[in-house]
Amino acid sequence: MTAASAWPLTPGGEWVEVKPGADGGGRAALFLDRDGVIVEEVIYLHRPEEVALIPGAADTVAAANAAGVPVVIVTNQPGVGRGYYGWADFATTQACIEAELWAHGRARVDAVIACPYTPGGDGPYVHPDHPCRKPNPGMLLAARDRLGVALAGSWIVGDRGLDISAGRRAGLAGGVHVATGFGQGDDERRAALAEAGTGYTVRTVSSIADALGAVPLLAGASGGRFG
Template sequence: MSRRALFLDRDGVINIDHGYVVRRDAFDFVDGIFELVAQARARGYLVIVVTNQAGIGRGYYTEADFHALMEWVGEQFDARGGHIDKVYFCPDHPEHGVGEYRRVSEFRKPAPGMLLAARDDFDIDMKASLFVGDNLTDMQAGAAAGVGTNLLLTPEGSCDFAETIPSLQAALSFLR
């Protein structure tokens, strides 16, 4: 039986995007994220993070640094009534990647690879799922993967691929 998922971008949705955040002391949670994840879990959604992490590819920090931070992030959600089921990340960058990370990847948004991997790993009903992102590339990836509701977190502007929402609190109304 397929399950629904709440897909979340990381930088700009879970945390304030200060640019290549990898340290706990620089990780500021976006207002409303804990409530959104807790409500999604209470309504039976899986919670999946899908995030481009070019900072790894650029050599700013390592995959181990990223995993350590995300383990701590997961603990913060668990302590507040939410849970992240899995984090998918793409460290590659086609122009600015260093060494093995300098490549085109089907997992780097706007490509849908991370979302499709989650679909296959968890038997997710993409049409019944939601994706909250803060970038056009997030919305393009969601649309390409067949996500039923794509929400662009932005105080202004419109997007051909998504509903726009001014805050994470507004995303609560899309959980069924």
């Protein structure tokens, strides 16, 4: 993507990218937060040279691919909203992440959804509580509408309580909190566990590598690489 007109932005300004040929087919999906879950946490990550996959990320995504489970990245991007970097930087960094996933496990994502709205800062993306910004469920609802996934039965993996909260608010079956990124703090773990309730399961694991054993959608899927 080399021109702003080619970027998959909605009229509201959110990035909603469904990959060519991807089709949710009414299946339950695996939702993944990006920073601190798939890649090492870098505050306002926007440079490809700073991308570092968290061990096991590619294997987990590849296992979902092999199991026929749609994989959707849902990421808050307040750095865009605050003008620290632009969509061009997001695009090049995201392309690097996807290239790394493919190189390390032939892993691929079906959709990428990013919300630039932020409660603080300057510019057109300032909003006190935008419906697409996690913990609100807007990005997950967009995946339902644009990719055709079923939210009931879907799971989300995140390093913050707000990720797990977004899953509950969207009507997912459960969420997995990882102790990487911001998830290394006890406060985030407690916030995630507090979202558990009737019809919504919350589990905690060390990293995305352990999601294979925590997400029922991936039960029986191999954690190895797929050719």
